[in-house]
Amino acid sequence: MSVRVVARIRPTLGKELEKDTIVRAEASEDGKPMNIVRIPNPRNEAEEFSFAFNGVYDQSTSQEELFTNEVSPHLKALFQGLDVTIFAYGVTGTGKTHTMRGGLKLSERGVIPRLLSGIYRRGRKVVKDSGGEISVSVSLSYYEIYNDKVFDLLESPDKRLPAGLPLREKDGKTIVVGLSERECNDLKDFEGLYIEANNNRSTAGTKLNAQSSRSHAILMVKVIQTTGDELRISTASAIDLAGSEDNRRTENGKERMVESASINKSLFVLSQCIDAIGRGDKRVPYRESKMTRILSLGQNSGITIMVLNLAPLRSYHLDTLSSLNVSSRAKRIEVREIENEVVFKQHPKSMSNLSGSTINRQPLRPLANAHNTNIAPAAATTKGDKPMKAFSVYSDRTKPTKPATTVARTGSKRLSDGTSAARPSRTARPALSSRAPAPELSTAKIEEMVERKVSEILASRAAQTASAPIPAAVSDEVQRRLDALERKIEESNGAAEDARNEGLRFLLMAKQHKEHGQDSSALKMYEMALPYFPGQVKLERKIEALRSRIRAKKEEEQHHVAAQKHQSLPTGGHLATRPIQQLPTPVPSFEAVSEAPASKKRKVKVHADNDDDFSGSVVADEDSYDDDDSLSHKPLKTRKSKASKPFVFTFGDEAAALTPRKRFILDAVNSRDIGQIKGLNGIGAKKARDLLEFLDLQAEEEGGRIESLGQLVGVPGMGGKTVERMYEGVAVGV
Structure with a gap:
């Protein structure tokens, strides 16, 4: 099986513009998933380059969709004994760390947290299906390659050696000597270890990325399945590679440039290895970088997934093209799918029988031909004699021993200084003939001893088995009740977890509504979340x-409306109305022309709560009340258009102030028809949906109707400018 290569295009960020997007994803055939990346030729943008991969994910792809399609199907192979390797590759600032680690929210979790969650879930299923015969344990190792040196991330940085940890080869795999391994029983343990280890990782800010990874991080998850004396060990490796950098764009300092050089060198060696494997070279330069030694593309066995992260912007044009070329060659690398062999447990040997008086020692045999016991002169040896042996060979046949004789050493004498006397000759030590020879053990006698010992052990085991009590068999009815109870407990645990997730979702929605100032919506979400968290005093x-x-706001609004109505009443006790005039061409704002004399008066801002007071963003005169109970407003100093003429608002009772344009806008909004709402000027699909959601939430308390343009301005997401554009877009004759 070849390396599976998938491409992921990250979305544009806040300061990036959609018009600068040049990378797009397409499908080779209609109705099939996307598998082609298209990018224009940097020399001739009329020409496009196409790169085909095993899968392509565009800017709208979520973390869950990527994991479900690419990683989750291989968890079964991991528990069957295959090793799984996942690594993210790409330029700096393309979202590799976000793909592997993810964000803080539950929906933004990356590949690594979801991989551990899937492993624990699959492990519980394996244990349950086997009836408890198989036990599953998980352990973690996490390290980084910083400046081509290996450092353990699960250890404190104060304990690091300057030279890092060495690499060794064992059973065809590259291992890190001295790397710590932590047992991880559940997701809570993993979360604590992972957050602590990521704090130890080397990161720094550059011009292109505020949190740029300055090292390659490798997380190894070892899954051990135990069945009796058999062990099946498989490993899942998740690798977050650092991105290649152009120092002219990142504007790195001296220290950052040293890190960038090390990162670029290791990634260049990786591309050389991919090219050498594609050409079929006999020598692949794995050993030129520690990262390529650990990754070992083409030499590793199991399943390998390469996630290519791409930035869609024109500023990454050349870097994106280089990454696409390397990844398209990597998908031709073949990887062998070989399951790891089953290992048997090695129990420690018992040492109880090797001490004390129970040890049966074999008596020592006298060595007749030992070294330095008999030294014969060279003249005494005959032609047919064999050379003497310096050790004894055991055999079933007895060998006759020759009596040792004392022979004087002859030859040239060494004279001492100043004397001519000869030293006395050294005599050989006589053999100990007084010791009795040890009895010989024949083959038949040894077999007889072995059979006797085996029969004694079998007899003791049979006696122990007979004395042990026989456990009472569990009836079928009891077993069925136990199974039903177990299923009920599992269902209750699953339902509790689902209910908690639903309650957390309501709390998150309430927080979002509260941040946007929508107190009524936030209150409803909190009340819907309360049943899922009973007894929570804080909630x-x-x-x-x-x-x-909300109660204080309503009372304040009612008091304000009553005060305005009281001020608008004339002394006669009734309202003077003025006939509705023909509306001229509207101006760009809802400001009315002042009819008061041009005398300087103090200006006071007017808060618009209904159509009588609504005038966009106006400034009203404090003493501008006339006898006919109409208000005349002074417009702001804005640039006037020659083609437009100011129009006059007539304030009387609600029916007189409700002009055809206002009625048209309010009818469209209160119809709750998304087509009519989108037909208003300045209202798009998103604003229309938000307005409908607001009306649905307010339906129970306030009737769900908008009675005035001032009330429409107060809707979250609308504002005075939006309502102003809606008013301008309505034709005069409506």
Whole structure:
């Protein structure tokens, strides 16, 4: 099986523009998943380059979709004994770390947290299906390659050696000597270890990336399945490679440039290895970088997935093209799918029988031909004699021993200084003939001893088995009840977890509504989340605080409306109305022309709560009340258009102030028809959906209707400018 290569195009960020996007994903055939990346030729943009991969994911792809399609199907192979390797490759700032680690929110979890969650879930299923015969344990190792040196991330940086940890080869695999391994029983243990280890990783900010990875990080998850004395060990490796950098664009300093040189060198060696494997070279330069030694593309066995991260912008044009070329060659690398062999446990040998008086020692045999016991002169040896042996050979036949004789050493004498006397000759030590020879053990006698010992052991085991109590068999009815109880417990645990997730979702929605100032919506979400968290005093306090705030706002609004109505009443006790005039061409704002004399008066801002007071963003005169109960406003100093003429608002009762244009806007909004709402000027699909959601949430408390343009301005997401554009887009004759 070849390396599986998938490409992922990251979305544009806040300061990036959609018009600069040049990379796009397409499908080779209609109705099939996307598998082609298209990018224009940098020399001639009329020409396009196409790169085909095993899968392509565009900017709208979520973390869950990527994991479900690419990683989750291989968890079964991991528990069957295959090794799985996943690594992210790409230029700096393309989202590799986000793909592997993810964000803080639950929906933004990356490949690594979801991989551990899947391993634990699969392990529980294996244990349950085997009836407890198989036990599954998980352990973690996490290290980084920084400046071509290996450092353990699970250890404190204070304990690091300057030279890093060495690499060794064992059973065709590259291992890190001295690397720590931590047992991880559940996701909570993993979360604590992973966050602590990521804090030890080398990161720094550059011009292209505020949190740039300055090292390659490798997480190894070892899965051990135990069945009796058999062990099946498989490893899942998740690798977050650092991105290649152009120092002219990143504007790195001296220290960052040293790191960048090391990163670029290792990635260049990786591309050389990929090219050498593609050409079929006999020598592949794995050993020129520690990262390529550990990755060992083409030499490793199992399943390998390469995630190519791409930035869609024109500023990454040449770097993106280089990454596409390397990845398209990597998908031709063949990887062998070989399961890891089953290993048997080695129990420690018992040492109880090797001490004390129970040891049966074999008596020592006298060595007749030992070294330096008999030294014969060279003249005494005959032609047919064999050379003497310096050791004894055991055999079933007895060998006759020759009596040792004392022979004087002859030859030239060494004279001492100043004397001519000869030293006395050294005599050989006589053989110990007084010791009795040890009895010989024949083959038949040894077999007889072995059979006797085996029969004694079997007899003792049979006696122990007979004395052991026989466990009572569990009836079928009891077994069925136990199974039903186990299923009920599992279902209750799953339901509790689902209910908690649903409650967390309501809490998150309430927080978002509260941040946008939508107190009523936030209150509803908190009340919907309360049943999932009974007895939470903090949540109940939040609900009471929101209710008090909403109640105070309503009372303030009612008091304000009553005060305005009281001020608008004339002395005669009735309202003077003015006939509706023909509306001229509207101006770019809802400002009315002042009819008061041009005398300087103090200006006061007017808060618009209904159509009588609504005038966009106007400044009203404090003493501008006339006898006919109409307000005349002074417009802001804005640039006037020659083609437009100012129009006059007539404020009377609600029916007189509700002009055809206002009625048209309010009817369209209150119809709750998304087509009519989108037909208003300045309202898109998103704003229309938000407005409908707001009306649905307010339906129970306030009837769900907008009675005035001032009330429409107060809707979250609308504002005065949006309503102003809606008013301008309505034709005069409506």
